Amino acid sequence: xxxxxxxxxxxxxxxxxxxxxxxxxxxxxxxxxxxxxxxxxxxxxxxxxxxxxxxxxxxxxxxxxxxxxxxxxxxxxxxxxxxxxxxxxxxxxxxxxxxxxxxxxxxxxxxxxxxxxxxxxxxxxxxxxxxxxx
Amino acid sequence: xxxxxxxxxxxxxxxxxxxxxxxxxxxxxxxxxxxxxxxxxxxxxxxxxxxxxxxxxxxxxxxxxxxxxxxxxxxxxxxxxxxxxxxxxxxxxxxxxxxxxxxxxxxxxxxxxxxxxxxxxxxxxxxxxxx
Numbered sequence: 001x002x003x004x005x006x007x008x009x010x011x012x013x014x015x016x017x018x019x020x021x022x023x024x025x026x027x028x029x030x031x032x033x034x035x036x037x038x039x040x041x042x043x044x045x046x047x048x049x050x051x052x053x054x055x056x057x058x059x060x061x062x063x064x065x066x067x068x069x070x071x072x073x074x075x076x077x078x079x080x081x082x083x084x085x086x087x088x089x090x091x092x093x094x095x096x097x098x099x100x101x102x103x104x105x106x107x108x109x110x111x112x113x114x115x116x117x118x119x120x121x122x123x124x125x126x127x128x129x130x131x132x133x134x
Numbered sequence: 135x136x137x138x139x140x141x142x143x144x145x146x147x148x149x150x151x152x153x154x155x156x157x158x159x160x161x162x163x164x165x166x167x168x169x170x171x172x173x174x175x176x177x178x179x180x181x182x183x184x185x186x187x188x189x190x191x192x193x194x195x196x197x198x199x200x201x202x203x204x205x206x207x208x209x210x211x212x213x214x215x216x217x218x219x220x221x222x223x224x225x226x227x228x229x230x231x232x233x234x235x236x237x238x239x240x241x242x243x244x245x246x247x248x249x250x251x252x253x254x255x256x257x258x259x260x261x262x263x264x265x
Contacts, residue, residue, distance in 0.1 A: 010217065013154075013210045024199040025206060026138045027154040034154075037138055039199070078221060082228045 001053050003034045011060035012036070018056040022049045139198055146194035148184040148201065155182060159209035166204040171197045 016025040026037040164173040170192045176183040186197045243250035
């Protein structure tokens with residue numbers, strides 16, 4: 001299946017990719033004109049696969065044509081998402097559902113400004129001693 | 135147009151355009167066939183020649199198909215990642231600078247200096263191996 005000379009590279013590759021359920025595909029070019037060589041999988045009609053590839057390529061061209069028009073929207077969405085993510089990261093996360101003194105303790109722990117308790121889990125035997133078999 | 139895929143004598147031979155298939159994509163495809171085929175690739179400026187010799191009972195047709203599928207998959211993935219880089223770069227920059235909180239110290243290491251020393255040694259050994 002020959003495609004127009006100068007066809008957008010991603011449209012060609014995506015068309016080939018979309019055809020993978022129906023065929024193994026070789027992408028190539030003959031003197032700068034891209035083509036897809038379809039090797040239909042067992043049970044797939046070759047002419048039907050070729051028609052499907054043409055439709056997929058038309059769809060990809062349409063998608064690429066619409067993409068620049070949507071670019072400002074995508075940029076704005078990304079910008080807002082990053083802003084929200086930054087605010088969420090800066091928000092104290094340990095306070096929810098905890099008594100004020102516990103929240104302060106957890107916050108200090110996360111910020112590494114608090115003091116570790118000597119034996120927070122009440123483990124009396126050090127791990128290295130256990131490892132030595134004592 | 136000459137045959138790009140031939141399946142003669144129990145061996146699959148593929149001729150792939152260098153303009154459409156880059157080396158990493160073919161290497162990824164060869165990896166997928168590990169254990170099922172011996173894979174020889176001659177990289178050329180205009181085209182690549184791939185020879186797949188079955189190991190065991192794999193059919194050349196199946197091997198060629200699996201190789202083509204993975205090569206296309208890897209090539210498209212690489213190009214999509216490359217095109218999306220103007221977006222992914224700023225997003226990752228924010229994630230790496232703001233998205234992570236500091237890793238708290240290891241309680242066991244805090245309790246027992248021997249554990250801390252052991253883990254430091256393990257980390258140093260891993261870094262040396264990676265380095």
